[in-house]
Amino acid sequence: MKLMSNQSVFTLPEGARLAPDDFHRAARLLLQKTGIVLPPHKKEMAELRLSAQATRVGMDAIGQFLDMLEQDANSPHWADFISTFTINHTAFFRELHHFEVLAQFARTRPKPLHVWSCACSTGEEAYSIAMTLRETTREAGVSILATDIDSQAVHQAEQGIYRHDRLASVPPAYLQKYFQRGIGPREGLTRVKPVLCEMIDFQVLNLLSPSWPKTRFDAIFCRNAMIYFDKSTQARLLERFARVLKPGGLLFVGHSENFTHLTTAFRLKGKTVYVVI
Numbered sequence: 492m493k494l495m496s497n498q499s500v501f502t503l504p505e506g507a508r509l510a511p512d513d514f515h516r517a518a519r520l521l522l523q524k525t526g527i528v529l530p531p532h533k534k535e536m537a538e539l540r541l542s543a544q545a546t547r548v549g550m551d552a553i554g555q556f557l558d559m560l561e562q563d564a565n566s567p568h569w570a571d572f573i574s575t576f577t578i579n580h581t582a583f584f585r586e587l588h589h590f591e592v593l594a595q596f597a598r599t600r601p602k603p604l605h606v607w608s609c610a611c612s613t614g615e616e617a618y619s620i621a622m623t624l625r626e627t628t629r630e631a632g633v634s635i636l637a638t639d640i641d642s643q644a645v646h647q648a649e650q651g652i653y654r655h656d657r658l659a660s661v662p663p664a665y666l667q668k669y670f671q672r673g674i675g676p677r678e679g680l681t682r683v684k685p686v687l688c689e690m691i692d693f694q695v696l697n698l699l700s701p702s703w704p705k706t707r708f709d710a711i712f713c714r715n716a717m718i719y720f721d722k723s724t725q726a727r728l729l730e731r732f733a734r735v736l737k738p739g740g741l742l743f744v745g746h747s748e749n750f751t752h753l754t755t756a757f758r759l760k761g762k763t764v765y766v767v768i
């Protein structure tokens with residue numbers, strides 16, 4: 492197969508191509524492991540990335556790489572496979588109205604307050620929650636759990652280091668208070684201050700895993716992740732979210748996600764915010 496880019500024309504060797512059966516196999520493995528549905532238009536992307544992964548582990552063919560994953564549920568190469576297909580797009584204070592709702596809600600709730608950002612990607616959502624709660628409650632008694640299936644994203648989140656342009660949506664007063672600009676070799680980068688990092692426990696967690704945190708939460712942010720799952724997975728997760736929320740707890744979802752017809756455990760409270768019944 493020839494691939495054109497504006498810089499080069501190159502050819503994938505025969506073994507590095509993704510046979511239709513292997514594409515279906517990769518899609519099935521991904522669905523079983525993560526809940527993510529792999530649409531047909533991602534075949535070319537899958538071919539390029541899986542072929543690079545196969546090469547990295549010294550295999551000539553994508554099929555061989557998939558065999559290895561299939562045969563070993565604990566293979567360390569699953570992490571790479573999963574990262575290939577996750578979409579980590581996120582931003583600080585994405586969907587700003589959610590943070591206004593959270594601030595109001597936090598004022599009314601008994602402390603300690605437990606919040607879960609369960610598809611936290613590279614951390615912007617969790618740090619936005621932390622800034623909001625610190626500004627609102629002004630007291631200890633807030634704990635934030637931030638998890639994602641993608642270990643590379645969670646690692647980045649834990650580092651708390653972002654390029655300046657990623658911070659455009661952070662209010663200037665918070666920039667001053669909660670971030671430290673890099674100098675010298677770190678010019679162009681900004682680090683989250685420890686006061687926020689200390690509020691958040693970052694962990695790798697697959698939402699499909701049977702073992703979830705034992706904590707009962709006041710609020711869960713599950714935004715722009717379920718959109719990649721099929722309806723039955725969404726419905727199952729909604730039931731599980733309802734069980735780990737405290738009475739009156741809130742579920743924040745993404746701007747294009749609507750679960751009203753999938754669950755009787757929640758009632759829509761406002762734009763993309765549900766309250767557990």
Ligand SMILES: C[S@@+](CC[C@H](N)C(=O)[O-])C[C@H]1O[C@@H](n2cnc3c(N)ncnc32)[C@H](O)[C@@H]1O
Pocket residue numbers: 524525526527577578579580581582585609610611612613616638639640641644696697698699713714715716745
């Ligand atoms: C588009 S990002 C959303 C980030 C953030 N919640 C936001 O709205 O800005 C989707 C995230 O869902 C995560 N994800 C996908 N499947 C998952 C699963 N089964 N368990 C946990 N996280 C998952 C991906 O790794 C990715 O980081």
